Amino acid sequence: MSSLKIQITKNENKKEKVPADQLLFGRTFTDHMFIADYTDGVGWHDYRIVPYQPITLDPSATIFHYGQTVFEGMKAYLAEDGVVRLFRPEENMKRLNISCDRLSMPKIDEDHAIEALKQLIEVDKEWIPAEPGTSLYIRPFMIATEAHLGVSAALTYSFIIIMSPVGSYYKEGIHPVKILVENEYVRAVAGGTGTAKTAGNYASGLKAQEVADREGYSQVLWLDGIERKYIEEVGSMNVFFKIDGEVVTPSLNGSILDGITRKSIIQLLKHWNVPVTERKVSMEEIREAYLNGKLDEAFGTGTAAVISPIGELRWKGELFYVNNGETGELSSKLYETLTGIQKGNLLDPFGWVVEIKE
Ligand SMILES: *Cc1c(COP(=O)(O)O)cnc(C)c1O
Numbered sequence: 001m002s003s004l005k006i007q008i009t010k011n012e013n014k015k016e017k018v019p020a021d022q023l024l025f026g027r028t029f030t031d032h033m034f035i036a037d038y039t040d041g042v043g044w045h046d047y048r049i050v051p052y053q054p055i056t057l058d059p060s061a062t063i064f065h066y067g068q069t070v071f072e073g074m075k076a077y078l079a080e081d082g083v084v085r086l087f088r089p090e091e092n093m094k095r096l097n098i099s100c101d102r103l104s105m106p107k108i109d110e111d112h113a114i115e116a117l118k119q120l121i122e123v124d125k126e127w128i129p130a131e132p133g134t135s136l137y138i139r140p141f142m143i144a145t146e147a148h149l150g151v152s153a154a155l156t157y158s159f160i161i162i163m164s165p166v167g168s169y170y171k172e173g174i175h176p177v178k179i180l181v182e183n184e185y186v187r188a189v190a191g192g193t194g195t196a197k198t199a200g201n202y203a204s205g206l207k208a209q210e211v212a213d214r215e216g217y218s219q220v221l222w223l224d225g226i227e228r229k230y231i232e233e234v235g236s237m238n239v240f241f242k243i244d245g246e247v248v249t250p251s252l253n254g255s256i257l258d259g260i261t262r263k264s265i266i267q268l269l270k271h272w273n274v275p276v277t278e279r280k281v282s283m284e285e286i287r288e289a290y291l292n293g294k295l296d297e298a299f300g301t302g303t304a305a306v307i308s309p310i311g312e313l314r315w316k317g318e319l320f321y322v323n324n325g326e327t328g329e330l331s332s333k334l335y336e337t338l339t340g341i342q343k344g345n346l347l348d349p350f351g352w353v354v355e356i357k358e
Contacts, residue, residue: 004047004115006034008123011051020131023167025304030124030136030163034116037145038106040155047112049120052162058147062154067200068144070099073303075135076121076163076356078128079344084121084356087342089114091260096140098258099196104153105142113140113159118356120161133168133339137304169305174327174335176311177300179234180217181283182208183316187232189225190254194232197257202236209235219300221313223283225255231281237300237308238262241286242330244294251278261301265334267350274330283315290320297328306342307335 011031093110144154185208188194219235238259269276289295298310311325340346
C-alpha cells in the first residue's frame with residue numbers, strides 16, 4: 001500500500017486561520033489539496049499534493065455538460081490527546097466507487113485514496129480545529145475532464161480531495177428543526193441515481209429547498225417518486241422515527257442514499273438492544289402515530305450534523321409536533337455516543353475509528 005508515490009509541493013503563502021467560532025460551513029479551505037489524474041488505457045497517475053488553487057478545464061469538458069461527477073463527505077477529528085481520527089473512511093471510499101460505477105466513471109483504488117487522504121491531513125494538520133464540536137470536513141470528488149461535447153463517458157478524469165475546517169454544528173446545543181414534507185418534487189426513483197452521491201441529485205433538489213426556506217422550514221422530507229406515499233430521506237440526511245418504542249427507518253430501496261451515519265446508528269441501536277427495523281414507512285403511518293400520541297422521536301442522520309432532531313413536520317397543511325418540539329432522549333444519547341466515538345472520547349467497540357499516526 002505504501003508503494004503509493006505522492007509528489008508534495010508545499011504552499012509558501014499560507015492563509016490565516018479563521019477562529020473556530022467564526023467558521024461558516026464550507027467557506028474556508030486548508031492550504032493544500034490532493035489531485036490524481038486518470039487517462040483511459042493508462043489508469044490513475046500523477047498523484048500529487050499541491051497548494052489549494054483553482055483548476056483549469058476546457059469549456060467543453062464533460063463535467064460541465066453531462067454532469068459526470070461524484071463526491072463524498074467525511075470528517076477528521078482532533079482530540080485532546082492530540083490524535084487525529086477518521087470515522088469509517090473505508091466506507092466513504094467504497095461508496096465513492098459505487099457512485100462512480102453508476103455514473104460510468106473509473107474506480108479509484110480505495111486504499112490509495114485513504115493513504116492520499118492521510119498524507120494530505122498530515123500536511124494540513126494545523127488546520128484541524130480542536131474545540132468541542134469542531135472537525136475538519138473532507139470532500140473527495142471526481143470530475144470528468146475530457147474536452148469533448150459528445151454524450152459518452154469521458155476518457156479523462158481528476159480525483160481531488162479538498163478540506164475545510166468546520167465549527168460546531170450546534171453552537172447553542174443540539175436543537176430540533178422544522179421539516180416540510182415535499183409533495184410535488186421528488187429526489188430520486190429506483191433505477192435512477194438516488195443511491196449515488198452525484199451533483200445532479202442536489203441540483204434537482206434546490207427548487208423544493210427554496211420553497212421550504214420561504215415557508216420557514218429548514219429542510220424537505222422527500223417522498224417516493226411513484227406514489228408520493230413512502231418516506232425516503234430528509235434533505236441530504238437519512239431519517240429515523242421512534243414510534244411506540246420501536247425505531248424505524250426506510251429500507252434501502254434503490255433510491256435512497258446508503259448513509260454511513262445511518263448504518264452506524266442501526267448498529268449502535270442493535271448493540272443497545274433497542275428494536276430497530278428497516279422497512280417501508282408511509283407518511284400516513286407517521287400521521288397516525290402522531291394522532292395516537294405514539295410518535296416519540298424523529299431525527300435525520302448524516303456526516304455534517306451527525307444527528308438532527310426533528311421538532312415539527314408539515315404534510316399537506318397538517319402540522320405534527322414531535323416530542324413537544326424538543327430533542328428526544330434517544331436522539332441525544334445517539335448524538336453523544338456517536339460524536340464521542342468519532343472524537344475519541346468514548347471507547348469504540350466497533351472498530352470504526354482510524355487513527356492517523358505520524
Ligand atoms: C451524504 C448523504 C446522506 C448521509 O450520508 P452519511 O454517509 O451519513 O454522511 C444521506 N442522504 C443523502 C442524499 C446524502 O447525500
